Amino acid sequence: MIVRVMLVDDQTLVREGIKSLLSLSEKIQVVAEAGDGEQAISQLVENDIDVMLLDIRMPRMNGIQTLQALSEQGITVPVIMLTTFDDHELILQALQKGAKGYLLKDVSLETLVEGIETVYKGNTLIQPAITERVVQSLKGVSSEFESFSEPEKLSEKELEILRLMASGCSNREIAEAMFKSEGTIKNQVSSVLAKLGVRDRTRAVLKAIDLGLL
Template identity: 45%
Template sequence: MTNNICLLLVDDQIIIRQGLRSLLESQPDLQVVGDAENGQQALDLLESLKGTPLQPDVVLIDVRMPVMDGVAATQQITQRFPHVKVLVLTTFDDDEYVAQAMRFGAKGYLLKDTPSAELAVAIRAIYQGYTHLGPGLFEKALQISQPQSAPPTIPPELVCLSPREREVLRSIALGLSNKEIAQALFISERTVKNHVTSILSQLHLRDRTQAALFASSCLAILEQMNE
C-alpha cells in the first residue's frame, strides 16, 4: 500500500466525487484520501493532511465551483504545496481556462468524459512529473501561445511591470538567454537576473518556464507596450 498514489477529489457535485472515487479506487495503485466541494476546502484538507501518510500526491479539480474556483485553487496549491500535482478535470475546454490552469502550474487538463482507463494513465503520468493534456487541448495550448490578431485587453500584471521588466519578459518569450538579453539591452547579466526575479515575484510565477509561457500568450501586447 505504500506505493499507492494518494488522490484528493475536488468538485462541487457530490455525485461526481462519488463516481470518481468508485472508478479510481478500482485501480490497485490509486487511493482517494479525501474530497472537497470547492477550492478553499481543498486547501484546508491539504493543510490538515500535510506530513501524514495520507498526504495527497495528485489533486483532481474542477474549474467552476463556489467559494474558490479551480483556477484560483490551482494557483494556491502549486504555491503552498509544491510537491502536489494538479490535474484539472472539468466539462469546460475553454481556451482561457486551459491557459490559466497551465500557467498556474497544473500538470494536466482533461475533460470529464475521459475514459476511466485514460484518466488512470494520466494520473500516473502526472505523479511521475509528466504533463498530460486531453485530445484537442494540446492544440488549444499551442494556439493560446500565439500572438492574437485582434488587440486584447492588457493584463493588469503587465501594467505593474516597469518598461525594462517588460522588455526582459518579451525577450524571454522570444527564447533569449540572460546573456543574450544583457547584450540586446546593454545591461549586465546580473541586472537581467534581478529583473527576472522581480518578474517572477510580481506575476506569481514559479520559474522561467512559466514566465516564458505567460509571455508567449501575451507577446502581441508586450510588443505594443514596448513600442
C-alpha cells in the first residue's frame, strides 16, 4: 500500500526538499503540491489524497484557515501540520481545528514516513518540540532525581499527553487540543507522573527523554 500525499508549503525549496526526502521511501508518493490553502483545496478536487502535509504559515490562506475551510466543506483528509520550534500557539490552534498532529520541518525521513503512516491509519501524531518555555523550566533541575528505574508502560493517550507536556502545554491547553475536560487531563497527567515515579512535569519530561519516549 502506497500512501498518497499532498504537500502544501509556500516555500518552493521546502517543498522540493521534503518531496526529495519522501522519494527515498517506497511507502509514500507525493501526488500533489500547493503553495497555499486555496491551491490545496482546489487540488483536492482533482487528486485522490490520503494525507496532507500542511504548512502553518502561508500567504493568502494559511494552515489554520485551510483547516477551517476543509472542515466547512466536509473534507476529512488527515492533516499533519509542518511547523518550526516557535509555532507553539499556532500548533494548539491547528489541533483544535482538526489537525491530526504536527512535525518539525527538519524531521528525518524515518520519522516523516512513520508520521504519515500513523495518521493514515487514523491515529494522532504529536512530535515533541522542546520549546523555550520548557528549556527554561529545565534549567537548574538536576539530572539525578528520584524516579522508577523501570516505569509502568504508558498508554497511547498518556504518551500524547506527555508529548504535549514536553511542548510546554498547560493542562488547559492539552485539554483544548485533545477535546477533554481540564479535570480529565489533570488526572491523566497525575497518572503519567505516578507511572514514571516522578513528582512534577519537568522531571516527567526529563525521565521520558532518558527512556527514549520523546
